[in-house]
Amino acid sequence: MLEYPQVINRLAKYASFSASEEIARQLHPFEDQDLVQYKLSLTTEARHLLSVNDGLQLGGCTDLRPYLEIAAKSGTLDAKAFSEIAYTLSIARDIYRSLSHHQSEYPKLAKIAEVLIPPSGLIERINQSITDRGEVLDSASERLTLIRREIRNSYSKLLAKLEKILKETRYQPMLQEAIITQRNGRYVIPLKAEYKGQLKSIIHDQSASGATLFVEPLVTIELNNAYQELQLSERNEILRILHELTVLVGDFAExxxxxxxxxxxxxxxxxxxxxxxxxxxxEPILSPPDKKTHNPVMKLYHARHPLLPADKVVPIDVVLDDSTFAVVITGPNTGGKTVSLKTIGLMFLMAQSGLHIPVQSGSELSLFQNIFADIGDEQSIEQSLSTFSGHMTNIIRILKFSSTKTLVLLDELGSGTDPQEGSALARAILQYLVQKRIPCFVATHFSELKAFAHATEGIVNASMEFNLKTLHPTYRLSIGLPGRSNALLIAEKLGLPAEILEAARSTIDPEELKTENLLDEIHRQHDAARKARSQADRMRSIAENSQRELQKRLNEIEQEREKILSEAHAEAEKELQTVRADISRLRKEYSRAKLPLETIKPLETDVKQNEQSVKNIGLKFSSKLRKQLENIELEPLKIGEKVRVRSLGTDSLAVITAIDKEEAEILLGALRMRVPIRDLFRKFETEPEEPPAVPVRQPEDSLRKNSEGSASKPLYHPSPGVEIDLRGKTAEEITDILDKYLDDAALSGLPFVRIIHGKGTGKLRQVTRGILHESPHVKYIETGQDKEGGEGVTVAHMKG
Known part of the structure; x- marks a missing residue:
């Protein structure tokens, strides 16, 4: 009814071997929250593993348990079984090694893999005896080696004798063909039937036409016998080897x-x-029911039916507040009510089975003991039950076993009978569910239930949206808005004569018409708000993408700058090393020639000056890089920023005081002027506020003044990078690490940073966000997007 078996069928198709497929086929929802959370976290761990190295390869593994049963019953396994045992155990060994080396990254998977240690020597013993194609090797035993050597010798003698007969002139006219073949395990030659008796032999077979007899010459009988006996010896030795291996496997059955x-x-x-x-x-967030109202948590964002194509299904949002536990869904037929009910039911069934669900990150739900549904046409020909009777039979059973820990899904409640009686029954059933505080979603076309839901505490109306312009449903679910009747509007748009429409309207209660008109207006306003929100979401997405692209460009520029500085510094250091080596050489030569060392003093002075130049080379190349990057503006200029005016050709800084479309007002010293924005460029981050001067000793007053807040910023503060990974750290360790990282990020002017803390139990995320909230450098924080890591990542936007 809820299509859970179809979900399981799709899951089972991912199995690498029968044992894991069996687990999938037996999967069912669980009630224990700790168990469900473990399974959800285990899946999250496996998804991370897949994203890193495409997971672990189990293709070709075999369920060995049937073989172990044969061994336990003193049977004998064939060679193919042993090749499968050896291969499966080698895969187990590889997985154990892989996960044990990454235990800190995948602790849950590594824990499962602790038993994947094959018994010592078993794989080697099998591989010594059996090939990967399931053939017994000569090296399986000394006796088998000897027997197979004798078989090869015997075969050679037998063929040599038969070939000699084939080549004899007197026999050639008697032969159908000059070939050696086999019949009944004996090597024979084809003799023409009319020459029967002329070659002393034993007949083993004849052709379909009877024209050819397959005969064994008497002179080869002993050779054939010897060959057959050796083959029997080989089979017996192989059986002995296989039985010996079977006993060995049986000893390790457990x-x-x-x-x-x-x-x-x-x-x-x-x-x-x-x-x-x-x-x-x-991965959904599991939450217990609300402590005050005891209502379950149901917050599903962008939920999608798992069996429908992702590019065609319309996502639904099911977000209920703490005081709501029941929803009445109204809307047009074929408008998506049934699919919405199935989607809701499947989200809970899948989540409680430990499966991740097709929702947006941050979705939250509580667990139920039972999920009951009455969906679709339950007419039973066999039981002679009508549609109405079929529904009632299901509903009676549902009401009997439901409780506050049960989720009930009812589709078209009260349908299939007289509308007046059906409406009364539907209201009474809904009232019973509400009185018992049983969480439920009820889809109906009875307008009376909308009014009941509006007036009853704990219930909320919902509707399936309908586009009156196209006369098609949109399949969107709107929580909080009752469905509207569209019959008259649709009839009008389809061209029904006006007098008929007026006659229909005259029979409707004016208050009801007024209510419908008001509801139409509310829906229109809701549609407009949704479109505006959708537009805002798109604009935010564009802005976020632009911000990421700008940050990427900024990182690339910074990397290029650091590369230039590093290369320049290395080149200068290399030249200094050469000069130092030359001076050292000159010292030795002057010393040997007994010349005054004062001659070298000027060279040493030059070296010291060059060493100072190396220290300042970062500043020189920063200035050079600034000239190259003046024309690159990564973000729009803002009021209060310090800029330079390109057309004035001066290094003096101006401050932006106002911005109007393509012009900006700036203050340059005491001069206020308006200039085109394209004529402005930012002050480069690493350049000094003033041109560098020869260092002089500052008076104590100046030092004191600087220490109180007016000291100039350092020429360059290296970026700590826009991302830091705290996984593997304890909550106590991350405080100092994160504080220092935020200080460095603020000093280097990063607009935002990403902190990776992982999902796990959520403790590290809680501590991380607490530190971020208290940091003076952080403006606001948000959860990372799905492709960034979702709940495992927090993005902190820095203050300017």
């Missing part, structure tokens, strides 16, 4: 069973992760 189950669990987790990635799903 740990091998654990290995298979652990592999299946890891593969199932990867299946959930791959399915979640394909659905663009998110």
């Amino acid at each position: 740990p091998l069973k654990w290995i298979v189950e652990a592999l299946a669990e890891i593969d199932f987790t990867l299946m959930c992760a791959k399915y979640a990635d394909d659905l663009h799903a998110a």
